[in-house]
Amino acid sequence: MATTAAAMAATSVVVLDRGNNTTCTINLHGATVVSWRVNNQEQLFVSKLASFDGKKAIRGGIPFVFPQFGAWSFGPQHGFARITRWHLERPPDRLHNGDVEAIFSLMDNDFTRSIWNYQFRITYRLILREKELHFHIGVYNPSKELSFTFNMLLHTYLKVPDVRRCQITGLQGCHFIDKTRENALYQEGREVVTVNEWTDRIYQHTPQEHVITNVVSGRKMRLHKYNFPDTVIWNPWIDRSREMSDFGDDEFPNMLCVEAGNVTSPVILLPGTAYEASQILQQFKCPYTIDPSSWKKNYLTNFLKND
Numbered sequence: 001m002a003t004t005a006a007a008m009a010a011t012s013v014v015v016l017d018r019g020n021n022t023t024c025t026i027n028l029h030g031a032t033v034v035s036w037r038v039n040n041q042e043q044l045f046v047s048k049l050a051s052f053d054g055k056k057a058i059r060g061g062i063p064f065v066f067p068q069f070g071a072w073s074f075g076p077q078h079g080f081a082r083i084t085r086w087h088l089e090r091p092p093d094r095l096h097n098g099d100v101e102a103i104f105s106l107m108d109n110d111f112t113r114s115i116w117n118y119q120f121r122i123t124y125r126l127i128l129r130e131k132e133l134h135f136h137i138g139v140y141n142p143s144k145e146l147s148f149t150f151n152m153l154l155h156t157y158l159k160v161p162d163v164r165r166c167q168i169t170g171l172q173g174c175h176f177i178d179k180t181r182e183n184a185l186y187q188e189g190r191e192v193v194t195v196n197e198w199t200d201r202i203y204q205h206t207p208q209e210h211v212i213t214n215v216v217s218g219r220k221m222r223l224h225k226y227n228f229p230d231t232v233i234w235n236p237w238i239d240r241s242r243e244m245s246d247f248g249d250d251e252f253p254n255m256l257c258v259e260a261g262n263v264t265s266p267v268i269l270l271p272g273t274a275y276e277a278s279q280i281l282q283q284f285k286c287p288y289t290i291d292p293s294s295w296k297k298n299y300l301t302n303f304l305k306n307d
Contacts, residue, residue, distance in 0.1 A: 012054070012085075016092045016100040016128040024100075024128045029054050030082035031104045031124055033062040036133050038283050041216050045159040045255035047247045057082045059246040060157045060255070064124065066139075067116060067150035069263045075115035078155070081106060081122070089123065101127045118148040135279040141269040149268050153232065153261025154279055156223070160215050163235055163256045167192040170210040171231065177202040177264070195256060198237035204264050206231040212258055219285050227277035228260035 013034075016024040021040035026033050029052070036043045046060030057063055057078070066081035068074075076083060090103035104124040112120075119142050127134035135154060141147070160166055171188045178184050179200040188203065192213075210231060212221045225231075234257040236244065241252045260279050267275050 014088055014092065014102055014104075016102055016126065018098065018100050018128050018130065020130075022128065022130065024126065024133060026102070026104065026126065027052070027058060027061075028086050028088065028104075030057060030084065031064050031086040031106070032058045032082065033126070033133075034058060035061070036128075036281070038131050042159055043216055043221070043281070043283060045157040045251075047251055049246045049248055051246050054085070055083065056246065059244070062157070063155040065151065065153040065155050065261065066122065067120075067148075067152070069151035069153055069261065078153075079151070080112055080115055082155075084109075084111065086124070095127075099127055099129045101125060118146060119143045120148070131284065132280055132282045135281075137277045138274050139267075139269060139276075140274040141271055143271045145271055147268060147270050149266040151261065151263050151266055152277065153228075153230075153259050153263060155232075155259050156257060156281070158212060158215055158221060158256045158258060160254060160256050161218075162214070163195050163253050165214040166256050167194055167213045168210055168233065168258060169193075169212075170207045171203050171233075174203045174206050174231075176204065193233065195233070195235050198240055199233055199235045201233045202263055203231045203233065205229055210258060212256065215283070219283055222280070222282040222284060223258055223260060224280040224282070225260040225278065227275070228262055228279065229265070230261050230263040232257065232259035232261060232263065234259065 012028050014026045014028065021037060023037045024033060025035035033044065034046055044061050050059040052058065063082040065078045068079040071077055072079065084106060086104045086106045089105040092100050092102045094100050106122045108119050121140040121142060123138045125136040169192055171193050172191050174188050176186055176188055178186055180198050208225055210223045215221045235252055237252055241247055241249050269275055
């Protein structure tokens with residue numbers, strides 16, 4: 001039994017290895033990125049109590065939220081994508097410049113249609129660069145008659161030495177829904193946002209770039225997003241940590257969720273059309289700017305329609 005379990009676990013994980021101890025590990029359960037190491041330094045938080053039973057969502061890394069954000073009257077919280085086994089569409093492949101990519105996909109099946117009776121196809125392309133992790137997502141509606149609406153979000157858990165020392169840029173002036181205060185709407189006045197208490201906020205119409213300071217080894221993390229108009233900031237703090245069976249009571253100081261998504265206004269996808277969104281995570285020490293033109297391309301249209 002142990003051998004069988006080990007074999008099943010091995011086939012559930014896909015590793016992108018760029019060399020120089022820079023890797024990305026994806027669990028096919030939810031296509032959840034469970035590790036991203038840059039020069040052998042882990043960038044993502046995964047709870048020591050996270051479940052890997054192939055049923056429950058993995059607590060940490062980067063779960064894929066679709067087609068619902070939050071509580072859902074039709075099915076599980078945050079939808080079914082993060083608790084469904086994905087297909088490895090294209091195994092890890094080294095590109096001409098040394099980067100490594102892999103492509104994952106999810107289509108409607110008996111399970112998804114029992115909850116949400118629509119045809120869909122998601123393509124999820126990950127590219128591991130020297131100090132960057134790129135995410136390219138396409139959602140395609142193959143139906144000839146039915147439209148559908150959906151939320152989508154990358155639930156990124158960053159590993160940090162002390163969340164109270166982190167600062168998040170790019171939120172000043174944005175309105176946000178504060179879920180810790182009965183979903184009241186506020187406007188952010190701070191130039192940089194800090195977290196010193198239970199925080200659960202949906203910032204609306206946010207800019208394409210955020211910088212998070214004091215992540216691993218005191219470095220910075222740049223989050224650059226395209227077609228993700230919302231940014232969620234979350235930390236459960238002490239009391240909420242105790243309420244989660246798959247999260248350690250003492251772990252909240254070492255994680256910060258900064259989540260790019262489409263949450264407040266669901267996407268309406270017409271028959272035969274596709275929706276694309278992208279994110280780049282970049283670890284850096286010195287000032288550096290991402291050129292969006294290098295990645296804001298239509299990577300997925302042909303592949304999406306090549307069923």
